[in-house]
Amino acid sequence: MIGFNLTEEQSVFKQAAREFAENQMKPYAAELDRREQTFFDPGIVQRFADARLLGLPIPAEYGGAGVDYLTAAIVSEELGAGCAGMTVVAGTTWLAVISIMLVGSEEQKERYLPRICEPAGKLAALASTEAEAGSDISAMKTLAVRTGDSYVLNGRKHYITNAGLADFYVVFATTDPSKRHAGINAFIVDGDSSGLSVGRTEDKMGLRASRNAELVLEDVEVPAGNLLGEEGTGFLVLMQTLDTSRPCLGAISVGLARAAYEAALSYARQRRQYGRLLIDNQGVSFMLADMATAIDAARLLTWRAAWLTDQGMDSTKASSMSKVNATETAESVCSKAMDLLGAVGYSKDLPLEKYLRDAKAMSIYEGANLIQRIIISSAL
Amino acid sequence: MIYRDIGKRIQKAREESGLSQEELASALGITQSALSNYELGKRRLYLANLEQLANVLGRPLSYFMEEEKPADGEAATRVDSTDEVTSGIIGLLSELSQEERVQLLDYMKWRRDRQK
Numbered sequence: 001m002i003g004f005n006l007t008e009e010q011s012v013f014k015q016a017a018r019e020f021a022e023n024q025m026k027p028y029a030a031e032l033d034r035r036e037q038t039f040f041d042p043g044i045v046q047r048f049a050d051a052r053l054l055g056l057p058i059p060a061e062y063g064g065a066g067v068d069y070l071t072a073a074i075v076s077e078e079l080g081a082g083c084a085g086m087t088v089v090a091g092t093t094w095l096a097v098i099s100i101m102l103v104g105s106e107e108q109k110e111r112y113l114p115r116i117c118e119p120a121g122k123l124a125a126l127a128s129t130e131a132e133a134g135s136d137i138s139a140m141k142t143l144a145v146r147t148g149d150s151y152v153l154n155g156r157k158h159y160i161t162n163a164g165l166a167d168f169y170v171v172f173a174t175t176d177p178s179k180r181h182a183g184i185n186a187f188i189v190d191g192d193s194s195g196l197s198v199g200r201t202e203d204k205m206g207l208r209a210s211r212n213a214e215l216v217l218e219d220v221e222v223p224a225g226n227l228l229g230e231e232g233t234g235f236l237v238l239m240q241t242l243d244t245s246r247p248c249l250g251a252i253s254v255g256l257a258r259a260a261y262e263a264a265l266s267y268a269r270q271r272r273q274y275g276r277l278l279i280d281n282q283g284v285s286f287m288l289a290d291m292a293t294a295i296d297a298a299r300l301l302t303w304r305a306a307w308l309t310d311q312g313m314d315s316t317k318a319s320s321m322s323k324v325n326a327t328e329t330a331e332s333v334c335s336k337a338m339d340l341l342g343a344v345g346y347s348k349d350l351p352l353e354k355y356l357r358d359a360k361a362m363s364i365y366e367g368a369n370l371i372q373r374i375i376i377s378s379a380l
Numbered sequence: 381m382i383y384r385d386i387g388k389r390i391q392k393a394r395e396e397s398g399l400s401q402e403e404l405a406s407a408l409g410i411t412q413s414a415l416s417n418y419e420l421g422k423r424r425l426y427l428a429n430l431e432q433l434a435n436v437l438g439r440p441l442s443y444f445m446e447e448e449k450p451a452d453g454e455a456a457t458r459v460d461s462t463d464e465v466t467s468g469i470i471g472l473l474s475e476l477s478q479e480e481r482v483q484l485l486d487y488m489k490w491r492r493d494r495q496k
Contacts, residue, residue, distance in 0.1 A: 103427050181382050182445040229427050230441055240426040316424045379422050
């Protein structure tokens with residue numbers, strides 16, 4: 001049977017995440033949004049670490065909170081309502097550690113997972129995108145050449161969240177570009193590796209609290225023991241990692257939509273025009289009704305996708321559906337909320353315009369929505 | 381597309397092993413429907429699934445991941461329309477009259493027969 005009651009543990013995590021978003025995210029969100037893009041506030045990392053959020057999905061035996069993916073989605077919604085930009089700093093760390101949790105050897109898990117759970121707070125990152133290999137990841141050119149007991153990596157990765165900030169990276173590189181997807185491998189690369197550097201930092205429209213930059217690999221030597229999974233299976237590792245983490249990305253978007261909706265609802269209950277409250281106009285109340293309905297539907301899709309993942313069932317299609325629906329709901333709700341607030345909403349005095357800019361990014365990254373539609377249609 | 385190709389290779393390996401979908405699904409501990417979806421590329425295979433399949437079917441992982449290479453001698457005769465020389469020939473054909481194309485075809489046949 002299907003049930004929608006949260007467990008006691010889920011309720012505790014939800015409440016803690018909501019308080020964290022109110023106290024540790026919202027007060028700083030506008031300031032971080034307006035900073036120069038090359039600036040990154042390390043205070044974000046410390047705040048996440050103090051709340052033990054960086055190791056959220058990491059099993060307890062490695063020092064993490066060890067929550068299931070449904071609980072991670074519930075937490076993600078709360079954080080997304082606080083600031084989507086800050087949330088992706090933690091979310092990208094989860095993405096990298098999930099790949100190790102899914103296919104890493106015991107030795108790799110023991111070496112890397114506890115690092116993220118340290119009190120000082122450490123980040124991780126996942127590096128797959130390249131200038132000519134975005135959605136078509138099989139076209140990647142970053143080369144890994146086996147030399148004795150190690151691989152030597154050369155290439156440039158683009159738009160890498162947490163570039164230059166991560167304690168370690170999960171880097172995707174090919175041992176044979178002619179094999180396309182079958183040549184791809186996943187490697188764990190230490191952040192202090194010789195030859196690893198940061199190139200151009202992206203100046204982004206949204207998610208400005210997080211840093212995206214080019215990750216440059218010049219003769220970076222990686223021990224063969226840092227290969228994740230079997231040689232030639234990096235494509236499968238990447239797809240499994242993205243499928244698994246995608247409901248959380250949807251949930252961040254649900255939180256973003258909720259924040260915009262709540263701002264619109266509050267405004268409609270206070271603003272008077274033509275001698276009555278905005279919400280007393282049926283046209284306005286119907287807009288709010290549509291927003292609330294869309295958000296609820298998006299939330300349920302993310303919960304179902306996360307639940308299927310937790311059960312070890314086929315979750316790919318549900319996971320892509322949840323991402324498409326939640327991110328497009330966020331865009332639509334943010335836009336409608338701005339219509340409702342009019343000039344006030346368009347002003348930078350309120351966070352609505354930031355929500356809209358952040359929402360656009362959610363439709364694009366971690367598998368653009370057009371790619372999600374390919375995944376969904378291939379499963380029909 | 382990639383998962384569809386992997387699925388076709390699973391089907392081929394299964395048939396070459398003389399196993400039905402039901403028999404292989406039973407050996408893997410999954411439903412026949414799940415295996416069918418793997419073979420059709422409708423369900424994504426993860427690394428652990430493929431490792432299990434490779435074990436049961438006695439094939440290396442690379443068999444399922446990589447495109448089949450042409451047999452010896454086949455590569456030399458295969459015509460790839462994206463190849464620079466072939467696409468150059470195709471491009472120039474439009475500049476030849478029908479009579480000149482017949483002459484070219486005769487020449488190609490003569491070249492082929494001379495090699496026999």
